[in-house]
Amino acid sequence: MNDILLSFGLIMLTGLACRRLRLGLQADNLRQAINVAVFNIFLPAQCVRIVYTANIDIETFLVPATAWITTISGLLISVAAYTLIEKPFRIAPREKGVVILAATFGNVTYLGLPVLTGLYGFGAAKYALFYDLLATTPLLWFAGASIASHYGEGRRFGIRESLRTISSLPPIWGILAGIVLKLAHVTVPSVILKTMGSLGDLVVPLMIFTIGLALSLPKITHAYVVIPAVVIKLFLIPFISFSVALLLGLRREALSSCLLEGAMPTMVLSLLVASRFKLDETLAAFAIVVTTVLSFITLPLAVHLTETLAP
Secondary structure (H helix, E strand, O other): OHHHHHHHHHHHHHHHHHHHHOOOOOHHHHHHHHHHHHHHHHHHHHHHHHHHHOOOOHHHHHHHHHHHHHHHHHHHHHHHHHHHHOOOOOOOHHHHHHHHHHHHOEOOOOOHHHHHHHHHOHHHHHHHHHHHHHHHHHHHHHHHHHHHHHHOOOOOOOHHHHHHHHHOOHHHHHHHHHHHHHHOOOOOOHHHHHHHHHHHOOHHHHHHHHHHHHOOOOOOOOHHHHHHHHHHHHHHHHHHHHHHHHHOOOOHHHHHHHHHHHOOOEOOHHHHHHHHOOOOHHHHHHHHHHHHHHHHHHHHHHHHHHHHHOO
């Protein structure tokens, strides 16, 4: 695990160096271009290939069930915690929306996918994709966007907009295409699978690289606001995810994957959500940096727990 995280850390540092050196292109523009390519081309190809070639069993579908319960529980806890302390600590609505999202939604694909495949091999990739694209991402655009629009200053985001956004996500179409091809017993030519494999192989290094491009340490007046979000995201949610998975009967890699996915730091996409709904973008960036840096300590602990506790 330490070798995996060290490798990821070096790739992140490369992205961070590109951000600092400004090598002919603004880091945010480069990150946006890479994200568009990954999200619309490379990741959907990866999704089709993984689902088509993977062994899909009942545990595979219990993983997103775990994610739904975990994410909703984390969201309710985050709302309750920040409602309790918002007046004493003078937390503004634009800040409250950010820290609720930061505490609830993790970087379960951009960091979770490479961590799981690095630890357990290519076969574990299905757990990361199902945890995220069949649970975390829909909940982000249903519940998360509603919260962001409530506390932000942008336009309101209703159910129709949520459905439209979710239905237009290429990775979800990639998963559905893989399921249809598998159930229909369609024989995909080897050259097509190899091409999708080559495209998919670019996902992990590019995702890690863009995390480095996104990292910056902004100046904020009250950094302590993120402390409850850090505790919830890096400690409480992994515990919930592991407990729910255990209760649902998950074992071995599926159980460990749920714990590790729950332990992922704040999603980089929360910065985009903060911008879209006019929340505090500086605070969003700070939460991403803090939880990502701390995750290099907490993730090895989570792996140790999976080795100790997972049956």
